[in-house]
Amino acid sequence: MxxxxxxxxxxxxxxxxxxxxxxxxxxxxxxxxxxxxxxxxxxxxxxxxxxxxxxxxxxxxxxxxxxxxxxxxxxxxxxxxxxxxxxxxxxxxxxxxxxxxxxxxxxxxxxxxxxxxxxxxxxxxxxxxxxxxxxxxxxxxxxxxxxxxxxxxxxxxxxxxxxxxxxxxxxxxxxxxxxxxxxxxxxxxxxxxxxxxxxxxxxxxxNPTNAELIKYVSNVFLATKISFINMISQICQRIPNADVKVVAEGIGMDKRIGREFLNAGLGWGGSCFPKDVKAFLRFGEEIGLRLNLVESIIEINESQIENAVKLVEELVGRLDRKTISILGLAFKP
CATH class of the missing domain: 3.40.50.720 (NAD(P)-binding Rossmann-like Domain)
Structure with a gap:
C-alpha cells in the first residue's frame, strides 16, 4: 500500500x-x-x-x-x-x-x-x-x-x-x-x-485517452447547458409573460435534464470553461472535425454580454458618461 x-x-x-x-x-x-x-x-x-x-x-x-x-x-x-x-x-x-x-x-x-x-x-x-x-x-x-x-x-x-x-x-x-x-x-x-x-x-x-476525453467533454457539456438556458432567456425577453426562471425550473424537474447549470445570466467564464471549450474546438479541427455545436455555445456565450448591455440601455438610456457598478464578478466572461 x-x-x-x-x-x-x-x-x-x-x-x-x-x-x-x-x-x-x-x-x-x-x-x-x-x-x-x-x-x-x-x-x-x-x-x-x-x-x-x-x-x-x-x-x-x-x-x-x-x-x-x-x-x-x-x-x-x-x-x-x-x-x-x-x-x-x-x-x-x-x-x-x-x-x-x-x-x-x-x-x-x-x-x-x-x-x-x-x-x-x-x-x-x-x-x-x-x-x-x-x-x-x-x-x-x-x-x-x-x-x-x-x-x-x-x-x-x-x-x-x-x-x-x-x-x-x-x-x-x-x-x-x-x-x-x-x-x-x-x-x-x-x-x-x-x-x-x-x-x-x-x-x-x-484507458488514458478516454479519461482525457471525459474531462473535456464534462466541461463542454456544462458550458452547453449554460449557453442553452441563456439562449432560452433571450427568447423569453421577446415574449410577453415569459419567465426564464420558471421555464428552467419546469424543464429541470425532468430527471433526465436536471436543474443544475440552468441559471440564465451573463454566461460562463472563469479559468477553466473558456480555456477548455476553446481547446476542445481546436482539438476537433486538428482531427478534421468542425464542432458546430461547440462553435454555437461560444457564440451564444459572447452574445450574452451584448444582450446584457442592451437590457441596461433599455432601462437607463445611453451609457455614455454613466458609471456602472457590477456586483459579483466570479466566473463571468
Whole structure:
C-alpha cells in the first residue's frame, strides 16, 4: 500500500490536493519551482484562497505530514506516487500549451533515471486526448530510460470548483482513472480506497485517452447547458409573460435534464470553461472535425454580454458618461 505521495505544482489544484492527502494519513511532499511560493507555504501561508485551505495547511505542517520543496530528487526519494498538477494554459490559437507538462515530465524522468524503484506517475493537469500515451509516456521513457512495468502511469482528471476545491476533493461525484496498464490502475485505486475509506465514490477505470476525453467533454457539456438556458432567456425577453426562471425550473424537474447549470445570466467564464471549450474546438479541427455545436455555445456565450448591455440601455438610456457598478464578478466572461 502506497503511503508516500508527491505533488508537483502547488496551485489551485495541487496545494488543496496535497493538504487533503496529508490530512488522511499520507506522507506528502509538495514540489513547486516557484521559490517564493515554496517559502510562503513552508511558513503556513497559502498563496491562494480556498475555503478551509489556510487552516488545513497549518494543521498538516504542524503534524509534519506535509513538507514542501523545490527539488525533484527530494520529492522522488520521499514518495512512491506523484500527482502532476501544473498549468496547461491556452496558446494564441486556442490549443493547449503543454510546455509546463513537458518540462515537468522531463525533469522527473531525468531524476527518476537515478532511482531504482517502481514509481507511479499520475497526471491531473487537463490535457488533450492522446497526450498521456503519445507525449507524456514518450518523454518519460526517453528521459528516465525506463519502460512501462518499471513505472506506472495514469491520467486522473480533477473536477474541482474554484473556491470549493477541498470540499470537492473530499466529496467527489466520481473518480476517473485512465491507466496505461492494469497495475497502474490498481495502485491508484488502492490510494483512493485508503483516502476515502467507507465513503468511496463511484470509480471508472479506463484507458488514458478516454479519461482525457471525459474531462473535456464534462466541461463542454456544462458550458452547453449554460449557453442553452441563456439562449432560452433571450427568447423569453421577446415574449410577453415569459419567465426564464420558471421555464428552467419546469424543464429541470425532468430527471433526465436536471436543474443544475440552468441559471440564465451573463454566461460562463472563469479559468477553466473558456480555456477548455476553446481547446476542445481546436482539438476537433486538428482531427478534421468542425464542432458546430461547440462553435454555437461560444457564440451564444459572447452574445450574452451584448444582450446584457442592451437590457441596461433599455432601462437607463445611453451609457455614455454613466458609471456602472457590477456586483459579483466570479466566473463571468
Amino acid at each position: 502506497i503511503n508516500r505521495i508527491g505533488i508537483v505544482g502547488l496551485g489551485y489544484v495541487g496545494l488543496p490536493l496535497a493538504c487533503a492527502f496529508a490530512s488522511r494519513s499520507f506522507k506528502v511532499v509538495g514540489l513547486d519551482t516557484d521559490l517564493e511560493k515554496v517559502e510562503l507555504i513552508k511558513k503556513g501561508e497559502a498563496p491562494i484562497y480556498e475555503e478551509g485551505l489556510q487552516d488545513l495547511l497549518k494543521k498538516v505542517l504542524e503534524e509534519k505530514s506535509l513538507k514542501v520543496t523545490s527539488s525533484y530528487e527530494e520529492m522522488l526519494e520521499e514518495s512512491d506516487a506523484c500527482f502532476i498538477c501544473v498549468g496547461t494554459p491556452s496558446s494564441p490559437d486556442g490549443s493547449v500549451d503543454l510546455r509546463y507538462v513537458k518540462e515537468t515530465i522531463e525533469m522527473l524522468g531525468e531524476s527518476y533515471r537515478r532511482v531504482d524503484k517502481y514509481f507511479l506517475l499520475v497526471v491531473r493537469s487537463t490535457i488533450p486526448p492522446g497526450t498521456t500515451i503519445n507525449v507524456i509516456r514518450k518523454i518519460l521513457e526517453e528521459s528516465s530510460s525506463k519502460n512501462i512495468g518499471e513505472y506506472g502511469l495514469c491520467f486522473n482528471p480533477e473536477f474541482l470548483r474554484e473556491g470549493r476545491a477541498l470540499y470537492d476533493i473530499f466529496n467527489p461525484d466520481r473518480i476517473i482513472i485512465g491507466a496505461i496498464d492494469e497495475e497502474s490502475g490498481r495502485i491508484l485505486l488502492d490510494i483512493y480506497k485508503k483516502f476515502h475509506g467507507i465513503s468511496m465514490p463511484p470509480v471508472l477505470i479506463t
